[in-house]
Amino acid sequence: MIINTENEGNIIILSLSGRLDTMHFPLVDKELASLIEKNNKEIVLDCKDLDYISSSGLRVLLKALKQMEAGKGRLTICNLQPQIAQIFKISGFDRLFEIYPAKKEAVASYL
Amino acid sequence: MAVYINHKDPASGDLVKILNKIPPCPGTCIFIDLVESTGIKYKKGVGHWGRLINNTFNFISILNDFPENIVKGIGDELMIYIPDEMLAKKESLTNHYSIIEELYSTLLNIKSFPAKNLFMDCKIAMHYCSNVYNITFLKGYNDYYGKDIDMAARLMSKSGKNRIVFSEAFYQKAKEDLLSLNIPEEYTCLAQKSELVSENFKGIPFPVVYRTIDA
Numbered sequence: 001m002i003i004n005t006e007n008e009g010n011i012i013i014l015s016l017s018g019r020l021d022t023m024h025f026p027l028v029d030k031e032l033a034s035l036i037e038k039n040n041k042e043i044v045l046d047c048k049d050l051d052y053i054s055s056s057g058l059r060v061l062l063k064a065l066k067q068m069e070a071g072k073g074r075l076t077i078c079n080l081q082p083q084i085a086q087i088f089k090i091s092g093f094d095r096l097f098e099i100y101p102a103k104k105e106a107v108a109s110y111l
Numbered sequence: 112m113a114v115y116i117n118h119k120d121p122a123s124g125d126l127v128k129i130l131n132k133i134p135p136c137p138g139t140c141i142f143i144d145l146v147e148s149t150g151i152k153y154k155k156g157v158g159h160w161g162r163l164i165n166n167t168f169n170f171i172s173i174l175n176d177f178p179e180n181i182v183k184g185i186g187d188e189l190m191i192y193i194p195d196e197m198l199a200k201k202e203s204l205t206n207h208y209s210i211i212e213e214l215y216s217t218l219l220n221i222k223s224f225p226a227k228n229l230f231m232d233c234k235i236a237m238h239y240c241s242n243v244y245n246i247t248f249l250k251g252y253n254d255y256y257g258k259d260i261d262m263a264a265r266l267m268s269k270s271g272k273n274r275i276v277f278s279e280a281f282y283q284k285a286k287e288d289l290l291s292l293n294i295p296e297e298y299t300c301l302a303q304k305s306e307l308v309s310e311n312f313k314g315i316p317f318p319v320v321y322r323t324i325d326a
Contacts, residue, residue, distance in 0.1 A: 022209040055172040055216035
């Protein structure tokens, strides 16, 4: 799992690459927790290079979403690969998150 | 695939010899049951019940990761058996720790899911089995028998809504995985484990030790 962070103004873009599973979810959990703790209110998760997500990965995203919403912030997701989009659909997570086809649209949603 | 056992001579001593020669098939046995499923069927109808079963089974990611390891299902209760040999060959979830972490996450995701009336809560029992054999008495079926399968089934009586009950044998396996992966237990679901409980179960001539995790 590789995590890259970049900024576009106040918007934080977290790019996830690899597999978000039981081996790697603590890394993403820690990174998201740190960003939320620093009071970042606008976070985009770019999943262009995310190949796999397991229940533990979904758990981390749900936890972050709830924390963001509690702090009046917004966590959005973009660039889901078809197999990840399918997991989001069957688990109902597509109804919980704002999902955009590309980073551009996700970023624009905050402007 | 299971060794098919079918001898026509009930007095044959050969069958016992054959059975004694079958090698054990160590692995993890998991029972998953949906809580209050029967009640929902009666109160809200089979259509609603079926929808919830469909949604919940889709949600339990381990069923998608190990489709060939679902041994049997009776309505809303499933038995899954994952031989160590198969676990090691998987692309993801290659160890015992990962199995329980995934199951715990599934329970937590269902419990925390913001929309209501889409899923059923689950209860789970797991045991690491040494005394288990991949045999079947029914042609064309895959099955597992052994003293440890009985123990896994007995543990289910100690589970409950959003709870995983797991034997100490399973915990030790998961702990070994964490050590070899250099993952501190405090970062995992095992940090939530209960104290060790020792209890006698019907038909098992010694106390069974187990722990629980509540999501």
